[in-house]
Amino acid sequence: MSTLSAVPEDAVVGIPEPHESAVGHVTGTAQYTDDIAVRWPDALAAWPVQAPHAHARVTALRTEAARGVPGVVHVLTAQDVPGVNEASVFGDEPLFPTEVMYYGHPVCWVLGETPEAARLGAAAVEVEYEPLPSLITVAEAVAAGSFQGTQRVSRRGDAEAALAAAAHVIEGHHENLGQEHFYLETQASLACYDESGQLFIQCSTQHPGEAQEIVAHVLGLSNNAITVQSLRMGGGFGGKETQPHGFAAIAALGATVTGRPVRVRLNRTQDITITGKAPGFDLVWKAGFDDNGMLVGLTATMTADGGWSIDLMEAVLSRALCHIDNAYWIPAIEVHGRIVKTNKVSHTAFRGFGGPQGILLIEDVFGQCAPALGIDPAELRRRNFYTPGQTTPYGQTVKDAERMPAIWSQLLDSSAFEQRSSEIAAFNATSEHLKRGLAITPVKFGISFNKTLFNQAGALVLVYQDGSVLINHGGTEMGQGLHTKMLQVAATALGVPRSAVRLAPTRTDKVPNASATSASTGADLNGGAVKNACDQIRDRMAAVAGEMLGVSAADVRFSQGRVTGPGGSDPALTFREVAQAAYSQRVQLSAAGFYRTEGLHWDPETWSGSPFKYFAYGAAATEVEVDGFTGAYRIRRADILHDVGDSLSPMIDIGQVEGGFVQGLGWLTLEELQWDTSDGPDRGRLLTQAASTYKLPSFSEMPEEFNVALFDDAREEGAIYGSKAVGEPPLMLALSVREALRQAIADFGPAGRPVVLAAQTTPEAVFWAVKEARDSVTTPALADR
């Protein structure tokens, strides 16, 4: 057992703890960025002027009238920028553009004494545009050859030859729509200067270090002149990995120009029309199976809609290509990946980061092919699982491959899958207008940033003379429970009760150069760093305690705030007594911790390596009921078994699994990003730009019976206290909803007929699929007469 994964007795990790801010949440006292901002009565509000064109040149910008609006203090334009007019670390997003690249692109920002003054000021800014031709759909961009970033190929064996020799070859095409993050807290930043001229920025961001970096180059300052704090976010889901930083720069620039605090808080309309989303993907595939239902070859092209700038899309595409195998052995494969450039918002990270689209493709393959092969879909999937020793298409050995069939069979049992399948068959046989479907799907998800250098983290741990502990780390809290886990890790590492540890907000002046909290790696990386810092302090305290107890330092035990010799024997000291003694002996009671994930390598040029430390596994079995009259459906029951290693915090992990599942079913069944693709004046406008038109799952979409369990005995040797990452993988468990719908729809038609599902299986899409299935029954019946 590695020292990283070894869990001491009396560990605080593994105990179900509520969220560390739960009491603040429920009483409304937990503050978010704009809650802080409204406590600054002097702060100016900022409002964007958004262009009403998908693509246009700004030919004139007149701000005089706006400056005449009562309460307007200043209109920020490119002329105000002392540094570089650039809002992205990739260098292709001007903060103040002269070329409008999407409908709603902000061209300048108005600062007012109140949001109302800034709003009226923005309406008074006069902008002239010269409209330019625009590309909105993926098909338009492909036709125009409008690509960005590097195209990639994932290849193993000779896929074309395998398809040529395959007994069964089936093709598919699926145009996936992407997903809006819809974090409940919209983008928010507050910037002000302190008495020493230091710029302090409160920002709702997953990556304070990047906010600092961008503000520094916009203002022409060095990083040490800027501190960014991310107190907590009201949801992130990847939408606050890069997206907040242009807004932080606006707030900082406003504070620089006016000398007053400036707050930027987007309203929902602004947020949804300005910020990037999960990209839509055009997925084309051709799969070959042998007579036993074994997948023998796959070719595919994945075309991602990057929107107007590159942002994180190259990395998203990498993860999509790396997850097309999901849990399945594909002996011969050739997948092409490319990113189109369109006149839409710049698409970005979203929980799963391309993984969901890769996995969607392969699950579509199985869902669509099972009837044609005459094999039950659950059995077809199981048959194709990786076996131990096999490698992924990019050459990484599939660690813990035996977990997938273990989880699968355990879930089949616990969900009474076979029995319910028979019951459903009986129900469907007699029910004309309501049909049920039950499907099980797997998830295997690689953990670590594909880009090796991001796999590092820092922490700062302070022990005070009274034995109390304050920790700080570079990860951010967006609701996922990272801070709760870090408190449990520190308490475990120092052998103190959870109540002895406090956590201070994430700030760039405490832990520098921290990576984004993303790719599900927050607990792995920051947990490693927190433990490293705690271990340093504990080792020093052990030396002090050893002398006091008359035992060797190596034999000193820390547990529950007691410090003893071997076996917890008397005499015992308190943690506080040892801290006091260490202080008086001039022993350092603070430490900077650091962690980097070992053993990773990745070569994007050859598309090979071992980019992931390990894989997280899971499976879901979901039952739905479809109303054939309308296509409306209900989720009657979902059972999930998910592998989080040895859970650091079970209540938090179960919450992530449940929440990821429901967010995933929103993506697959409900949430429709619709853009105006007409040639009318609003071409490129997002049509579903409000909560009233872009529908998130509500209580009515929650599975009526929802059973989530964590896979037992699941220690991961390579991660903090044997745990595994949990943030992203459960989202893809929702593919079981889509597959269950496919089966229910199939039962409206003749047996053995494959069901092709639309991008989002909304009630309308389900209705048309039901109608197609039904029509294919009646047509031959009529012909028989």
Next chain:
Amino acid sequence: MSIHLTVNGQWRPLGSATAHATALDWLRDNGLTGCKEGCAEGECGACAILVAQPDATGGTTWTAVNACLVPVAALDGQEIITSEGLGSPDRLHPVQDAMARGGGSQCGYCTPGFVCSMAAEFYRRDRATEPTGDPDHEHGPNGFDLHALSGNLCRCTGYRPIRDAAYSLGSPEQDDAVALRRDRPAPEPVPTVHGRSDGRFVRPSTLDDALSVLTENPAAVVVAGFTDYGVEVNIRGRREPLVVAVDRIPELLTLDFTDEFVEIGASVSLSEAERFLAGRIPLLAQLFPQFASRLIRNRATIGGNLGTGSPIGDTPPALLALDADVILASAEGEREVALSDYFTGYRKTVRRADELIRAIRIPLPLANLTAFHKIAKRRFDDISSVAVAFALDVRDGIVGEARIGLGGVAATPLRARDTEALLIGRPWNVETARAAAEAIGREGTPMSDHRASAEYRTIMLSQAVLKLHAESPELEGAA
């Protein structure tokens, strides 16, 4: 006139808030930042607060509403409670305790709103005493109605822990001050004049006062629950110079169930109407839970739903099928207009600028086969793509009367007259249903938009007829 309200037991002057300032913004500017903005259009419930409203027995009902839609001026003289007022970190309210302990919050941003919606249901007097009814997965063993949370969105949890927290709640303690407050009357409505010449909020206290304001100011905007106008203010920046609030005018709050008709005052909230009717009009009983969310129904009114003239309002198709009349009041007196004659064009009606909708009147007896079919993406809290309301009177297996109201298929809600004519006099059997399904597909001229395609809307009309028959075939041969 000085305006004040009671917030978490403290008297607070309104201060310099403008006539259009929402309760949400006002609370936040006053340091009560537990009240959050998630959408500013009454969809997400992150801004939910509790308002003391009169109940039917002279006491108070704690009613959850969206603070983002209600102008703070409309709360003049009222009592409200926010998440901060329910409990504190040292003294959690039972709802807060259940939510915190059970993992009901993740990012926590939606949580204060959930807490307020859940508290309203916690304090509902008849919650624990009424039978839980059919196990429809929407009621807890403690009588908790999940629809109480239908207007609250959470993006993190997947809802399960929130449901479990709600279902674990007991009853209020004996000394629970918020519970005890229910025994005393709610604050009286206060006549209000607030704002400056560029934006005034006026709440007359009587119908006569309201009518004279309208006579003097024909351009005034009449508002009851603010669930539609509030969206206009927040999303489209609408700032009318004069807003006349009619939500607390006694003449508009009538509820009457006689032998000949049922009358519902124009300003009665849908929740109050639902409680009063208690299932006595089955068509409306089917409609209410599908109308937006509880948070919206607690403010939205039938008068408002008709007043906007929207073609996708949910009550017009039902009221058309029920053959309702609209009672319009002006300084000259009242007139009664058949709802089928009320709509004249897209968001246009026969109501004159000097008139108010005072009430609607539904004639009795009711038809014996009624149903409300709403087609939407989401079962809770959504806007109709299409709505179809049926009221057929089937006697001895023959369709006697037939009224069908349609929404979402034309510029106005409308009656499916051709289909009605086809049905009348025919036996209620599958052939008739098929013929009617074909006919109804020719009614209206549905459009394609972001909610649904025109083809889907059209075919849903037909499907609604077929479904109605499939679900009520027993009337077929009824003697």
